[in-house]
Amino acid sequence: MLQLVDFVFRNRFFLVFVLLEVLSVWLIVRNNSYWGATYFNTSNYYVAKTLTLSNSAKEYTKLGEINADLASENARLHAQLAALSQSKPTDAPAGYVPDSVFASRFTYTVAKVVDNETTKTNNVITIDKGTAHGIKPGMGVISATGVVGKVRFCSENYSVITSILHSQFMVSSRLIRSNEIGYAKWSGKDPNVIDLIDVSKYTKIFKGDSAVTSNQNSVFPPGIMVGKVESVTVHPDQTFYNIVLRLATDFRNLSYVYVVQNHQLGEQQQLKSRTEELK
Template sequence: MLFLILEMICFWLIVTKNSYQSIAFFHSSNRAIGALYQNKTKVNNYFELSRINEELVKENAALRAALKVSEASDYYWTHEFSADEARLKQFSFTPVRVVNNSISEYHNYITIDKGSLDGIKPNEGVIGPYGVIGKVKSVSPHYATVISLLNNKFLVSAKAYPSNVLCSVNWSGEDFQFADLNYVPRHVEMHVGDTVRTSGFDGIFPAGTMIGTVEEFELTDQDIFYNIKVRLSTDFSSLSYLYVVENNLEEEQLEVERLTEEKK
């Protein structure tokens, strides 16, 4: 013990009484401390990734809502309609995380980590960073299931651009990367690479939400409609964070449609 104490005193005297040794020691210690802090920062950043991802998803949801407001504003100004506040804020977005997902069945479903306590309701649309995902089916207090676009019982009202023709998208049950574009009449001019987006007619998805692009099509002399294959814009095998879409004007739309039906 006495030897170690004397060694430490001698080391301290050498460092403090000699300029070269003092500079060398402090440079070395600064490098060691810098490396220690750098590693500490990396560890902290790793454990903070989950929180950062949650914040980024919430920010993306807010940006998507702002983008839809901007798009609606541009649309109504272009078409000389009254851009009322309710119309501009028609859709709101809730970020959710995927906890279960299937792509190999005919009727595929997705489970998300939010439910009725977070305001999630059945029949609300679900979108991802690259386009349409599906529609909420069942809801519990903390979870909800989503009918995936990869479900051959699920139809999405769509439009093909630039032709602007109204059609629908349905999954055939084969490849999870492709779906069928239905009811495009033969007089419409189609091209490989045409974009397919939601029409907005069903009130579930905002109009213009991406679905995919035309991969190939076929039209025989006997066909009334094209046979069209669409490459989906979303990779359903790697879903992580999604957005549940709430249509704030849905009840008003359903009510006016109900009144119309009663007057027939």
């Protein structure tokens, strides 16, 4: 207390000066309409800037929660889109009415990427969902922008995914404009591009055309983006194009994925196995 009194006594002239300055400013603002309006406009501006910075800081701390909510919403929209596309397929002949169970056979589970490889020849991805969440080996995995891979191994709370950036992974893909079907297969070099093989050179291919998952696929719903045609070449002694696709998914910035469950996959595989046995 004595120190405070000593401080006030030693700085009494300066403190009186500051008090008089504050009083003068208050009297000017109080009794002059122009300076009063200027003061309130300026103070409101800085208060608004402070509140904006404060809200931005709060929103930044909640980005993880916001991203998780968006991922869940995307999963719901993916399910609705898949059901709609299967209930009213654009390439179906007149009179074709798909079974309602068939149309709604795909469901989606949101998962967060906890480990991701992009620089190896055979890359894998680890996610934070496993058998406890209904994940099983063989399920397809997509992102908000396109195909990611297929579940390979599962533990109770984690799963390892064979990435599309894997030399042994292929996905049946269809070019939208030409309606040609081929297989997307990674060459093991650039994680941003992938080859589309087995597309006949006797069909016109358009640069910039989109490649999506085809109907000849039991793991992924049809119409999921794989990539866009970046270059098309062909050698005279070959019967197939050399097509390079720019991948739709940016694997270097992969945060959330959607594990796709085909509820009729077991039935399809069982029939296929019986067919192979008869051959």
